[in-house]
């Protein structure tokens with residue numbers, strides 16, 4: 007099973023809370039026999055809001071500016087068996103880089119949901135500062151899933167005080183996600 011982790015972290019592997027959660031997810035996926043891969047989106051331009059609100063995305067399910075790095079991410083989502091969204095909480099929301107990708111993906115997938123419909127996703131919000139904003143961030147990610155036909159497998163909120171047991175929970179969640187996919191395969 008190909009599990010695609012969409013990362014909102016601007017940091018490198020091994021640095022910080024959010025990356026430690028990504029690592030836990032990767033371990034859990036591997037333990038269950040899946041193949042994890044990680045995509046991050048630092049530097050990806052946000053949606054330009056073409057035309058009068060919709061651009062090519064509504065009719066052709068493709069972004070007119072997709073060559074800027076968006077298309078390869080869209081393709082990776084198409085090929086994934088399930089998704090994991092992991093982001094640091096910024097101002098109670100996803101990081102701007104993950105938001106840039108999911109905003110553009112939502113537009114391309116909204117009408118037909120060919121790459122996303124029915125796929126399961128594990129949603130992870132890591133609030134490493136005050137700990138505020140987990141609920142609003144998860145809510146934003148859930149809305150993205152609703153607009154794209156993605157089924158939420160679980161939502162996990164992590165802060166600096168609960169990260170130890172939440173890392174263990176994430177490992178188990180990732181394992182469970184892969185196992186559940188194996189059971190529903192034809």
Ligand SMILES: Cc1cc2nc3c(=O)[nH]c(=O)nc-3n(C[C@H](O)[C@H](O)[C@H](O)COP(=O)(O)O)c2cc1C
Nearest residue numbers: 022023024095096097098133134135136137138139
């Ligand atoms: C612009 C910005 C906004 C942030 N907003 C929040 C927030 O609303 N709630 C919170 O608990 N932490 C907030 N943080 C802290 C981050 O969630 C996170 O802990 C920090 O970026 C370090 O993440 P890391 O340990 O994964 O590298 C914010 C950080 C940045 C850079």
